[in-house]
Amino acid sequence: MTVRTRYFAICSLLVVGVGLSTGLVAYYVGFPTSAFAGSSGPDELRYLPATSTVVAFANVQEVMTSELRQHFRESVLQSAQENGQREFQEQTGINIETDIDRVVAGLDVSGGGTNGQGTGVVLARGRFDEVRIEALMREHGAHVDAYKDKRIITAEQKLPAAPDPALVSPAIPPVPQTPQSFSLTFVEPGLVALGTTALVQHAVDLHSGGGESALTNEDLMERVKALGNGNVWAVGRFDVLRARAKIPDAVADRIPPITWFAVSGRVDSGLQAALSAETRDEESAKNLRDVVRGFLALAKLQTSSKPEYQRFVDSLELSGTGNKVALSVDVPAQVFEALRAALPKPPAQGGIK
Amino acid sequence: MNGRPAFFASALRVFDFSLGQMLWSRRSVFLALLVGAPVLLAVVVRIFAAAGWLPIVNGTQVGGPALFGVLMWLLFVRFVVPVLGVFYGTSLMADEVDDKTITYLFTRPVPRASVLLGKYLSYLACVVLLLLPSIVIIYFLVVPIGGSIGQGFPQLAADLGMVAVGVAAYGAVFAFVGAWLKRPLIVGLVFAFGWEQTVLLIPGYLKRLTVVYYLQALVPHAMPQESALSLLMTAFQDLPPVWVSLLCLAGIVMLALWLGGWAVENREYVLEQ
Numbered sequence: 001m002t003v004r005t006r007y008f009a010i011c012s013l014l015v016v017g018v019g020l021s022t023g024l025v026a027y028y029v030g031f032p033t034s035a036f037a038g039s040s041g042p043d044e045l046r047y048l049p050a051t052s053t054v055v056a057f058a059n060v061q062e063v064m065t066s067e068l069r070q071h072f073r074e075s076v077l078q079s080a081q082e083n084g085q086r087e088f089q090e091q092t093g094i095n096i097e098t099d100i101d102r103v104v105a106g107l108d109v110s111g112g113g114t115n116g117q118g119t120g121v122v123l124a125r126g127r128f129d130e131v132r133i134e135a136l137m138r139e140h141g142a143h144v145d146a147y148k149d150k151r152i153i154t155a156e157q158k159l160p161a162a163p164d165p166a167l168v169s170p171a172i173p174p175v176p177q178t179p180q181s182f183s184l185t186f187v188e189p190g191l192v193a194l195g196t197t198a199l200v201q202h203a204v205d206l207h208s209g210g211g212e213s214a215l216t217n218e219d220l221m222e223r224v225k226a227l228g229n230g231n232v233w234a235v236g237r238f239d240v241l242r243a244r245a246k247i248p249d250a251v252a253d254r255i256p257p258i259t260w261f262a263v264s265g266r267v268d269s270g271l272q273a274a275l276s277a278e279t280r281d282e283e284s285a286k287n288l289r290d291v292v293r294g295f296l297a298l299a300k301l302q303t304s305s306k307p308e309y310q311r312f313v314d315s316l317e318l319s320g321t322g323n324k325v326a327l328s329v330d331v332p333a334q335v336f337e338a339l340r341a342a343l344p345k346p347p348a349q350g351g352i353k
Numbered sequence: 354m355n356g357r358p359a360f361f362a363s364a365l366r367v368f369d370f371s372l373g374q375m376l377w378s379r380r381s382v383f384l385a386l387l388v389g390a391p392v393l394l395a396v397v398v399r400i401f402a403a404a405g406w407l408p409i410v411n412g413t414q415v416g417g418p419a420l421f422g423v424l425m426w427l428l429f430v431r432f433v434v435p436v437l438g439v440f441y442g443t444s445l446m447a448d449e450v451d452d453k454t455i456t457y458l459f460t461r462p463v464p465r466a467s468v469l470l471g472k473y474l475s476y477l478a479c480v481v482l483l484l485l486p487s488i489v490i491i492y493f494l495v496v497p498i499g500g501s502i503g504q505g506f507p508q509l510a511a512d513l514g515m516v517a518v519g520v521a522a523y524g525a526v527f528a529f530v531g532a533w534l535k536r537p538l539i540v541g542l543v544f545a546f547g548w549e550q551t552v553l554l555i556p557g558y559l560k561r562l563t564v565v566y567y568l569q570a571l572v573p574h575a576m577p578q579e580s581a582l583s584l585l586m587t588a589f590q591d592l593p594p595v596w597v598s599l600l601c602l603a604g605i606v607m608l609a610l611w612l613g614g615w616a617v618e619n620r621e622y623v624l625e626q
Contacts, residue, residue, distance in 0.1 A: 026503030
C-alpha cells in the first residue's frame with residue numbers, strides 16, 4: 001500500500017469515525033448540534049405541569065387570518081362557530097378572533113381528577129382587559145381568591161339536574177357527578193391561564209419558581225422539538241389516555257399499542273398535517289403500517305371516480321420506520337371547496353311548510 | 354524451501370497492491386462522481402433550506418430525516434450500490450484479462466482463487482472508504498433540517514451497515530459473474546436493473562433469488578408509496594426478519610465468492626491478440 005493510499009484510508013476512516021462519534025454523543029447527551037434543529041416549543045410550556053399527558057399549541061393569529069379559515073367562515077358550520085365564540089366571549093370577555101395570539105393547552109390525567117377525567121389548563125397569550133374580564137366573570141357568579149400573589153377567579157361548574165328516577169334503568173346506574181371548578185388568572189401581563197383550578201394554581205406555582213414544568217419532561221420535549229413548523233400541534237401519551245378512558249377489554253384489545261402520538265399541521269391557504277404514532281415495538285408499528293396501507297389503497301380505489309375526494313386521498317402519505325408510523329396530508333383550499341360542494345346542503349331556515 | 358503461501362496470506366498480498374491500483378485508476382473518477390453527486394445534492398438542499406425554499410411535498414414541509422431516508426432508499430440502495438457492484442465487481446478479473454496482465458498474476462505461486470479474493474477485498478475497501486464518508490457527510494448536512502442528529506443516529510448506523518453489506522453482496526455476485534462469463538457487464542446490468550426490479554413486483558418465491566429482497570429488509574426507511582398499485586404491493590409484501598436477511602446475505606457472499614474462486618481456478622482465460 002502506498003503512502004498516498006494509506007493517508008486516504010486514514011482520512012476516510014477519520015471522517016466516518018468523527019461522524020459516528022458525534023452522532024453517538026448527540027444521541028446520549030441529546031443536544032441538537034445544529035442551528036437548524038427543531039425549536040424547543042413555546043415559552044408557555046414552562047407553566048404546564050411535568051406530568052402533562054397531552055400538550056397542544058395553536059398559533060391562533062395565523063389560523064384565524066388564514067385563507068382557509070376565511071373560506072370556512074361562510075361554511076355550514078358558521079352559525080355553530082359563532083355561537084361557540086359568542087358564548088365564550090360572554091362568559092370570559094375574551095374575543096378569540098382578536099384578543100388571542102396563541103394558546104398552549106395541557107391535559108393531565110395522571111392525577112386522577114374528578115370522575116377520572118383528568119384536569120386541563122389553557123394558557124392564552126394576547127391582549128386582555130383584566131378588569132373587564134374579572135367583572136364579567138363575577139357577574140356570572142364567579143368569586144375571586146388570592147393565591148400567592150395572584151388573583152384567581154373561580155366559577156363553580158353547574159351540575160345538570162338529577163335524572164328522573166322513573167326513567168333511570170336499574171341496570172345502568174347514573175355516573176356520580178362531582179362539580180369541577182373552572183378558574184382563570186393572569187399569570188403575567190398578556191398571559192391568561194384558564195382551566196381546572198388545580199392546574200391554574202399549579203401554573204401560578206410554576207411562575208413563582210416552584211415545581212417541575214413540562215420543560216423538564218424530556219420524553220415530551222424531545223417529541224415537541226421534533227415537530228415541524230406547524231401553526232397547530234399536539235403531543236401526548238395515547239396509552240395513558242386509553243388507560244384512563246376505561247374502554248371495554250374487547251375494544252381495547254383491538255386498538256394498536258400506541259404509546260406516544262404527535263399531530264402537527266399548518267393552516268394557511270390549505271391544510272398540511274402530519275400525524276405520527278409510536279408503538280410499543282417494531283412489530284406493532286409494522287402491523288399498524290400494514291393496516292393503514294391497506295386502508296389507503298382501499299380509499300384510493302374507492303375514490304378513483306370521485307375527483308373531489310381523490311385529490312384528498314392522493315395527498316395522504318404513509319411513512320415511518322422502526323416503531324414509528326407517520327401519516328401526512330396536504331389539502332389545498334380547492335379540495336375543501338369541492339368537499340363542501342359535495343356535502344348535502346342544510347335545510348333552509350323557516351321550517352317545513 | 355517454503356511451499357506456496359497460504360490462501361489468505363496470498364489474498365491479502367493481492368489486496369495490498371490492488372487497493373492502490375483501484376483507488377487511483379480512471380474508473381475511480383466514475384466512483385467519485387457517483388459518491389460526490391449526492392453530497393453536492395445535499396449541499397444544495399441545505400442552501401435551499403437556509404433560504405426557506407424547501408418545497409412542501411405531499412404533506413408538511415419536507416424534513417431532514419425524511420429527505421435522508423429518501424436519498425438512502427432511492428439513490429443509494431436502488432442505484433448507487435448495485436451500479437458499483439456491477440461496474441467494479443465484473444471488472445475484477447475482466448480488467449486483468451483486457452489489460453493482458455492476468456498472466457503475471459497466474460504465474461505467481463499463489464492460488465488463483467486468492468487473486469479473486471484479494472481483488473474483491475480491495476474493491477470492498479475502495480468502495481466502502483468512499484461511500485461511507487459521503488453518507489456521513491450527507492447525514493450531517495440534511496438531517497438537521499427540522500430534525501435531530503442525535504435522534505437519527507441509530508438510523509445512520511443502520512444505514513451505514515446496510516450499505517456496507519449491500520456493497521459486499523453485490524460485489525461478490527458480480528465478481529463471480531465477471532470471473533465466469535465473457536461479457537459480464539451486460540449480464541450484470543440485466544440482473545441488477547432488469548431481473549431484480551421485475552421480480553420484486555411478482556408475488557411468489559422468485560424474489561428470494563435477488564439480493565435486494567434481503568437488502569431492503571435491512572433498510573430502516575419505509576419505502577415511498579407512489580401509487581395505489583405500489584401501496585397494494587407493499588401491503589402484500591413479506592419481508593424476512595433482519596437476522597434471516599443478514600444470514601442470507603452472508604450466504605450469498607460466501608457462495609458467490611466460492612463459485613467465483615472455482616471459476617477462476619478452472620476457467621481458461623484466452624487473451625485476445
